[in-house]
Amino acid sequence: EVQLVESGGGLVQPGGSLRLSCAASGFSFSSYGMNWVRQAPGKGLEWISFISSSGSPIYYADSVKGRFTISRDNARNSLYLQMNSLRDEDTAVYYCARESLAATGSRLYCFDCWGQGTLVTVSS
Amino acid sequence: DIQMTQSPSTLSASVGDRVTITCRASQSISSWLAWYQQKPGKAPKLLIYKASTLESGVPSRFSGSGSGTEFTLTISSLQPDDFATYYCQQYSIYWTFGQGTKVEIK
Numbered sequence: 001e002v003q004l005v006e007s008g009g010g011l012v013q014p015g016g017s018l019r020l021s022c023a024a025s026g027f028s029f030s031s032y033g034m035n036w037v038r039q040a041p042g043k044g045l046e047w048i049s050f051i052s053s054s055g056s057p058i059y060y061a062d063s064v065k066g067r068f069t070i071s072r073d074n075a076r077n078s079l080y081l082q083m084n085s086l087r088d089e090d091t092a093v094y095y096c097a098r099e100s101l102a103a104t105g106s107r108l109y110c111f112d113c114w115g116q117g118t119l120v121t122v123s124s
Numbered sequence: 125d126i127q128m129t130q131s132p133s134t135l136s137a138s139v140g141d142r143v144t145i146t147c148r149a150s151q152s153i154s155s156w157l158a159w160y161q162q163k164p165g166k167a168p169k170l171l172i173y174k175a176s177t178l179e180s181g182v183p184s185r186f187s188g189s190g191s192g193t194e195f196t197l198t199i200s201s202l203q204p205d206d207f208a209t210y211y212c213q214q215y216s217i218y219w220t221f222g223q224g225t226k227v228e229i230k
Binding site for chain 1: 125156158160162166167168169170173174179211213215218219220221222223224
């Protein structure tokens with residue numbers, strides 16, 4: 001069964017740091033690009049970062065550029081998001097999401113598998 | 125940045141109704157558009173990609189159409205399991221989601 005499980009969320013003060021993890025299982029993790037998407041309470045979805053299957057290229061949304069760092073460890077089937085200089089507006093459920101691949105192996109660019117999410121609350 | 129605008133924001137409908145949700149892009153995105161369904165407290169689920177391709181396992185009552193800047197998601201006969209929030213997503217340049225359309229029971 002394809003599965004993504006996020007962890008590492010919690011309560012952090014403004015200006016603080018947090019590291020999220022996403023453990024993948026049931027598929028060849030090293031073959032897939034991965035993303036982080038967040039959802040503030042009662043709000044819509046916001047894509048925040050992408051990392052390719054090999055680890056490069058990497059992209060960020062402007063809202064987190066310079067503060068968040070995405071990384072992956074293909075040997076451990078894990079995706080990470082290092083979040084620094086956290087702000088109140090970073091409060092959200094954070095999802096990891098797999099980029100879909102066609103049967104031929106070509107990228108489809110949409111997200112076909114999502115974790116259950118981990119809640120990050122930034123508050124003093 | 126490419127902005128995605130969905131309409132309506134909320135839609136009230138009954139079981140069996142035909143439902144259409146519109147998504148407009150701020151610039152042409154060809155057919156690089158996906159639709160997702162999200163239920164409260166759950167992760168989004170991919171329904172349609174490349175504007176009109178149904179994801180494996182998704183019921184055929186869901187369909188997508190459009191290209192360029194205007195797209196639609198249609199549910200041909202609304203079922204009880206379909207009451208949820210729907211998001212469009214462009215992936216022409218990076219990734220951007222629409223603000224969502226909540227389909228609620230009339």
